[in-house]
Amino acid sequence: MKALLLCVVCCVTLGLANAGEGLGDEVVNVPTVPPDQVAEFEQKLNRVIVEWSESSSAADRRRRRMAAVDGLHDVGVGVGLGDVEVGTGTDGGEALSHRSWRQIWAERDRRSGAVGVRAETRTFRAYLLRFFQGVAQEQLEVKDVPELERAAAGKVQVNNVKRLNGMNIDIVEVASPSQTDDLLAELRAMPEVTHVEKDALFVIENKEEGDPTERLLQSVSAYRPNDPYFSQLWGMDQGNRAGDINAPEAWALFDPNAQRSFALPIVGVVDTGIDWGNPDLQPLLWVNEAERYGTTGQDDDRNGIVDDLYGYNGATNSGDPMDDQYHGTHVAGTVGAMGNNGKLVAGVWWGLRIMGLKFLDASGRV
Numbered sequence: 001m002k003a004l005l006l007c008v009v010c011c012v013t014l015g016l017a018n019a020g021e022g023l024g025d026e027v028v029n030v031p032t033v034p035p036d037q038v039a040e041f042e043q044k045l046n047r048v049i050v051e052w053s054e055s056s057s058a059a060d061r062r063r064r065r066m067a068a069v070d071g072l073h074d075v076g077v078g079v080g081l082g083d084v085e086v087g088t089g090t091d092g093g094e095a096l097s098h099r100s101w102r103q104i105w106a107e108r109d110r111r112s113g114a115v116g117v118r119a120e121t122r123t124f125r126a127y128l129l130r131f132f133q134g135v136a137q138e139q140l141e142v143k144d145v146p147e148l149e150r151a152a153a154g155k156v157q158v159n160n161v162k163r164l165n166g167m168n169i170d171i172v173e174v175a176s177p178s179q180t181d182d183l184l185a186e187l188r189a190m191p192e193v194t195h196v197e198k199d200a201l202f203v204i205e206n207k208e209e210g211d212p213t214e215r216l217l218q219s220v221s222a223y224r225p226n227d228p229y230f231s232q233l234w235g236m237d238q239g240n241r242a243g244d245i246n247a248p249e250a251w252a253l254f255d256p257n258a259q260r261s262f263a264l265p266i267v268g269v270v271d272t273g274i275d276w277g278n279p280d281l282q283p284l285l286w287v288n289e290a291e292r293y294g295t296t297g298q299d300d301d302r303n304g305i306v307d308d309l310y311g312y313n314g315a316t317n318s319g320d321p322m323d324d325q326y327h328g329t330h331v332a333g334t335v336g337a338m339g340n341n342g343k344l345v346a347g348v349w350w351g352l353r354i355m356g357l358k359f360l361d362a363s364g365r366v
Contacts, residue, residue, distance in 0.1 A: 046177045047199035048184060050148075052168040056192035057146050059168055066108065066131045101127050101166045124166075132165040140170070147193070148172065151186035155179070168194075223251040225340035227280075233345060247348060256339065256351040266353045267335055268311070271328030273321040273358030276310045278329060280337035280344045285310050286355040291319070311356035315366075321356030325364055328356065 052058035105127060128134050140161040142149050148170070152158050157175035164171070174180055180198050187196045224230070224237065236247040266286050276285055291309045294300025298307075305312060308319030323329045332347075332354050339346030360366060 044177055045199045046174050046180060048172045048174065048180055048187070048196060049199060050170050050172060050187055050196040051194045052147070052170070053192050053194045054168075056168065058163065058170065061144075062104075062166060062168065066104075069131050070108070104166070127166055136165055138163045138165055145170065147190055148187075151183060151190065155186070156183045158183075220248045220252050223248040223255075225346040226342050227337075227339060227344055227346045228342070229345045230339075236346070236348070245348070247346075256349055258351070260351065264351060264353050266355055268355040268357045269328055269332045269335065270357045270359060271323075271331050272325035272360045272362075272364065273313065273323035273328045274311070274332045274354065274356035275323045275326065275329040276321070276356065278333070278344075280341070280347075281329070281332055281354060283338050283341075284336055284350060284352065284354050286353040312358070314357070314359040315361045321358040323356070323358070324362040325360065327364065328358065328360075332356070 101124060102122060105122060125134075128136060132138075140163055142152065142158045142161060145161060148158065148161065152174075156179045158172060159175055160171075160173040162171045163169070172183065174183055184196055184198060187193050230236065235244055238244045274281060274285075276282065288301060288309050290301035291307055296307060299305065301308075305317075305319045311321040312319065313321045333345055335347050336350045336352050336354055337345050337347035338350045
């Protein structure tokens with residue numbers, strides 16, 4: 001088994017590929033570390049991840065930047081059109097510490113009287129494009145972060161500071177791993193800090209005695225779903241450890257039913273559409289919230305398509321991706337049909353959301 005480096009620095013960096021023409025990705029290589037070298041590798045990590053509160057200079061810098069984009073002038077902390085009244089917030093009179101970018105944007109709209117798109121339908125991509133020119137990370141100097149400058153003064157040499165735009169999070173690289181503890185101690189004592197931690201390794205490794213593969217196989221039977229047609233999916237599990245993708249073995253390691261700390265990924269199935277009435281797909285459907293809570297027959301999200309609740313039909317340029325050929329439904333089921341519900345089949349991974357994107361008609365043609 002390998003140990004994977006879990007590091008905020010390795011988040012995908014977004015940038016404008018062409019002005020106004022979408023976002024491009026910067027590929028980051030994540031190293032793998034043999035288990036017997038984990039302890040040694042951890043000793044070399046010299047980064048600290050810090051999340052600043054709404055009373056910090058980081059939050060004030062974000063407010064001012066967003067206000068400048070909106071053309072607002074009253075951007076003082078605690079008054080006017082700032083996105084939160086620090087020290088006199090809505091949470092029982094206490095300063096709000098952690099707020100998502102969506103909450104921040106919605107609060108700004110409320111304070112400025114703006115109307116339009118519902119906050120829950122907005123994307124982080126749109127947030128970055130509007131307020132940060134599509135750039136996810138910003139290079140800073142230590143002097144740009146007064147709290148960090150105070151924490152490091154006389155004790156720690158800071159070599160690099162990167163900010164995750166819009167989220168009050170900084171990635172701080174110090175001169176040596178031994179200095180990370182000194183910086184952590186100083187930052188944890190600051191009221192402007194919501195959370196701080198050292199960069200660390202995420203280890204995928206079973207430390208119990210014996211062969212991990214054999215232990216895993218002994219528990220696999222508990223992860224074979226009870227769906228009546230699962231046994232006919234030869235590519236998922238043949239029980240002979242060869243010729244299939246070993247789906248139950250994978251589920252034994254990463255249970256699709258487990259609660260996740262991140263938003264469920266959305267998979268767009270570009271095919272003949274999806275049968276959104278299928279009982280194995282219904283619990284997993286991506287739903288356009290603006291249309292769900294809008295008015296039937298109207299383009300509630302103003303994207304040019306009426307009632308696009310579950311996706312888009314490119315064959316008819318309409319909002320209903322209902323499958324009239326069923327190849328797309330088959331593909332969607334392979335991707336993520338709800339498993340272990342005793343109904344039909346099980347997909348590879350049902351911890352996701354499925355969006356129907358129909359471009360082929362009933363004959364399978366464009």
